[in-house]
Amino acid sequence: MNYSFAEKLLWSKGQSQQDDLATLRAMISGAVSVEPTTEREDRNGNDYAATLRHGAVILIDVKSRTPGCSRFWNR
Secondary structure (H helix, E strand, C coil), X not given: CCCCHHHHHHHHCCHHHHHHHHHHHHHCCCEEEEEECCXXXXXXXXXXXXXXXXXXXXXXXXXXXXXXXXXXXXC
16 A cells, blocks of 8 residues: 555644644653654654753654554564
8 A cells, every 4th residue: 555755744744743742742851842843854754853951952753653554564
């Protein structure tokens, strides 16, 4: 089954993005902000950027999956 990048990007920008942001903010102590990256960065595998108290930036690749896709994962 094939999906276009644009199709999956639209899906990930919905509720999934809100859940991801809340999870990342809770998990990264010292983060003063967590923001989605640009589409160009997203295409390079960086979905979010977390800025820490002292200015360091962490780039984060999130793997959100639609229900049922695990049947296609290699074990």
